[in-house]
Amino acid sequence: xxxxxxxxxxxxxxxxxxxxxxxxxxxxxxxxxxxxxxxxxxxxxxxxxxxxxxxxxxxxxxxxxxxxxxxxxxxxxxxxxxxxxxxxxxxxxxxxxxxxxxxxxxxxxxxxxxxxxxxxxxxxxxxxxxxxxxxxxxxxxxxxxxxxxxxxxxxxxxxxxxxxxxxxxxxxxxxxxxxxxxxxxxxxxxxxxxxxxxxxxxxxxxxxxxxxxxxxxxxxxxxxxxxxxxxxxxxxxxxxxxxxxxxxxxxxxxxxxxxxxxxxxxxxxxxxxxxxxxxxxxxxxxxxxxxxxxxxxxxxxxxxxxxxxxxxxxxxxxxxxxxxxxxxxxxxxxxxxxxxxxxxxxxxxxxxxxxxxxxxxxxxxxxxxxxxxxxxxxxxxxxxxxxxxxxxxxxxxxxxxxxxxxxxxxxxxxxxxxxxxxxxxxxxxxxxxxxxxxxxxxxxxxxxxxxxxxxxxxxxxxxxxxxxxxxxxxxxxxxxxxxxxxxxxxxxxxxxxxxxxxxxxxxxxxxxxxxxx
Numbered sequence: 001x002x003x004x005x006x007x008x009x010x011x012x013x014x015x016x017x018x019x020x021x022x023x024x025x026x027x028x029x030x031x032x033x034x035x036x037x038x039x040x041x042x043x044x045x046x047x048x049x050x051x052x053x054x055x056x057x058x059x060x061x062x063x064x065x066x067x068x069x070x071x072x073x074x075x076x077x078x079x080x081x082x083x084x085x086x087x088x089x090x091x092x093x094x095x096x097x098x099x100x101x102x103x104x105x106x107x108x109x110x111x112x113x114x115x116x117x118x119x120x121x122x123x124x125x126x127x128x129x130x131x132x133x134x135x136x137x138x139x140x141x142x143x144x145x146x147x148x149x150x151x152x153x154x155x156x157x158x159x160x161x162x163x164x165x166x167x168x169x170x171x172x173x174x175x176x177x178x179x180x181x182x183x184x185x186x187x188x189x190x191x192x193x194x195x196x197x198x199x200x201x202x203x204x205x206x207x208x209x210x211x212x213x214x215x216x217x218x219x220x221x222x223x224x225x226x227x228x229x230x231x232x233x234x235x236x237x238x239x240x241x242x243x244x245x246x247x248x249x250x251x252x253x254x255x256x257x258x259x260x261x262x263x264x265x266x267x268x269x270x271x272x273x274x275x276x277x278x279x280x281x282x283x284x285x286x287x288x289x290x291x292x293x294x295x296x297x298x299x300x301x302x303x304x305x306x307x308x309x310x311x312x313x314x315x316x317x318x319x320x321x322x323x324x325x326x327x328x329x330x331x332x333x334x335x336x337x338x339x340x341x342x343x344x345x346x347x348x349x350x351x352x353x354x355x356x357x358x359x360x361x362x363x364x365x366x367x368x369x370x371x372x373x374x375x376x377x378x379x380x381x382x383x384x385x386x387x388x389x390x391x392x393x394x395x396x397x398x399x400x401x402x403x404x405x406x407x408x409x410x411x412x413x414x415x416x417x418x419x420x421x422x423x424x425x426x427x428x429x430x431x432x433x434x435x436x437x438x439x440x441x442x443x444x445x446x447x448x449x450x451x452x453x454x455x456x457x458x459x460x461x462x463x464x465x466x467x468x469x470x471x472x473x474x475x476x477x478x479x480x481x482x483x484x485x486x487x488x489x490x491x492x493x494x495x496x497x498x499x500x501x502x503x504x505x506x507x508x509x510x511x512x513x514x515x516x517x
Contacts, residue, residue, distance in 0.1 A: 010034050010114075011515025012346035013498035015488040016042050017413065017508040020049035020132055024123035025344060028115065029513035035344040036064070036112040037120050039352040040105050042342050044124035044176055047101075048169060049132060050507075051157055052141050052361040053340040053413065055374040056175060056187065057099040057196075059358070061220065061235045061395040062108055065351040069404055072111075073220030073235040076104025077390040078376045081206040082214075084387050091204010092152045092366035097378035097391060098207065101356065102184035104217035110183075112350065121180030128176060131168035135507035137480040139163055141361050152365040153203065155372030171371045188212040192371075199368030200375060211388075225300065227252050228430050230402045239355075239395045240280075242299040244419040246308075247276045248426065249300065253309035257431035261443055261458055263465030264316075269445050270452045270466065271312050273420040277447065279308070284416060284449070286383040287392055320468040339395060339418070341411035343490040345498065347515050353397035353409045355418075394418050400426060400491075408436060408491030413506070414483060420446045421485025429491075436489045437501040446484040448474075453484050478505050 012035055014025035025042035033041070039062075046054045059078035065071050078097035088094050109117055134142055142149075142163035150158040156169050178186035186192060193212045200207040221236030225245035232248055234241040250272050257265055277284055281293035298304050339357040359377030367374055380391045396418050397411040410425055412418040421444065428439035443458035445466070452470045454463055456477050467473045476482040483505045490500035490510065502508025 010346045010348065011513055012038060012344060013490045013500045013510065013512045014038050014042055014342065014344045015490050015500040015502045015508065015510035016046060016342035017053065017340040017486065017488060017502060017506050018046050018049035018138075019135060019507060019509045020127055021045035021342065022502070022509040022511050024127065025342070026511040026513050027123050028120060029346070031115060031119065033115045033120065034113070034348065035346040035350040035352050036108055037115045038346070039342060039344040039354050040109045040113065041120045041123050042344070043101070043105055043354055043356060044121055044179070045127055046340055046342065046356060048124055048128045048172060050138060050340055051374060052138055053338050053358065054356045055358045055363060055376065056101060056172065057358075057373050057375040058101045058356055058363075059097070059099065059376050059391065059393070060101050060104050060354060060356040061239050061397055062104060063222070063233060063235055063353045063397045063399050064108065064112065065233070065349070065399050065401070065406065066112070067349040071222050071233050071399070073222045074104050074107055075218040075220035075235070075238040075390075076100040077238055077392065078378060079211070079215055079390045080378050080381055080385060080387055081208065082211050082388045083208060084206055084385060088381060088385065089204050093200050093203040093205035093364055093368070093375060095377050095381045096200050096205040096207065096364060096375040098211045098215045099376060100215055100217055102179060102187050103215065106183040107217045108352075117183060118177075118180035121176050125173045125176035125180070128169045128173035131166050133166055134163055137505070137507045141480060145362055145365060148365045149362060153367065154362065154365055154374070155367035157362065157367065157374065169372065172373065175371065188215070195370040196368055196373075199370030202369045203366055205375070223300070225249055227426060230400050230407060230430055232398060232400050232426065234396055234398045237296050237392070238390075239393060240419055241396060242296045243276050243280055244396045244398070244423065246279065246299045246305065247272055247419055247423045249305045250276070250309045250312065251423065251427065253306060254313065257427050259432060261462060263461045266445050266454065266458065266462045266466055267469055268316060269420070269424065270447060270470065271316055273447045274452075275308060275312055276419070277416065287380055288383050337415040339393075339413040339415070341397065341413055341488045343409035343411065343488055343500070345406060345409055345490045345492070349406060351399050351406050351409045353399050353411050355395040355397045355411045357393055357395060396422055398422055398426075406492060408489050410487060410489035412488070413486040417446045417448060417483070417485035421487050425487050425489060435493060436491055436499050440487045440489060440501045440503055444484055453482065455484060480506055
């Protein structure tokens, strides 16, 4: 932890997917904390305030930029238990992953935090004690999954056929306070670890105390790319960094985007997102290697990128068939693989982009029997169940700089929707000159599985042009159903003032805390 504590308040900006978490980060800024303190406080509070997407037993990826302009990445991936049977069972927690969120947050705070960890953890612990009322979108998802949570035995998250009216979690509060005093060891060692392991195994999981104590947050691969005159930094092969950098690099080799989304631009974006998914060395939705798949290094090779951009330009130049008439809306969402993201920035330039996940909404929809916590689902167990292997997810936390100046810190939620959504937010700021608020709220496109998607307010010309090339196009309303990626972002505007935004398709907020002497 940093030993310097200036008498002046640091000041900063925080954006998260949960109002209570944003408030926790803002509170820490007001106490004199820096961007790392605020990020850790917000991340812990999200474990209370957004249980559909985060848990103290979850995972995360983090990108940090120091005031000196150095970049670091932390790999907080969850892992498969070290001992598995030949056939994985059917218990509700059979696919429970070994967590790494506490270890990653402790690692981040130990190197860059200013306030004590106990102070940083206090807002989340108080929130768990006092409770909260679920905001609009979380409440809707909670209601949708209430029956499954009750059937799975989800402890404090289950309340019959509807979500709790006032959600409290005193046991989580005690663990958060213990984390503030002892760090991750309060959860991964000793009696708590033994109780957690027993509580997971009681519901069919395969944890061992050695797994909890031995699983560490690692140094992540820092991956740099460029878009126009900006440097773009993310985490590499632990997430989807190479795919994200490929998207922006291909778009960088194409014409600049204009004042607003046009039919040509929408088709260009969908084509690039699809191409980058096709180029990934693993199949979409799994880690299964593709036959003759490209290497990660190829995806960011300048010669390959130039060839890929030229090929896509030629494809887009071909005239599509005449557009079909009539509107078409997406069906009610059936997928709910999501994440949550937060970003912080302080007036010293310390910057954090932090993405968290537990898998589908509410993870495995069951809790351990000792503390009532939701473990993350290990997707890797379904396709490559190597004991001890770390999970790889689509999390893509990003920091964008122009020269020595932070332009923005951002990331998103929505599994494979994340890279495309984040890339379009960057395009909207850099090419279109939008504010962060405009950039995130503007209509956009994306691809989920085999379905291109477009916001319903993109305009009839845009929708018609997309449908001409992709007849299976889904036209989506704003909101958590069939969303096109949920983006949170903070940064500095052209006047060097803090700005930020939370995607209005979920419940997030942004707060600016001005510095005072």
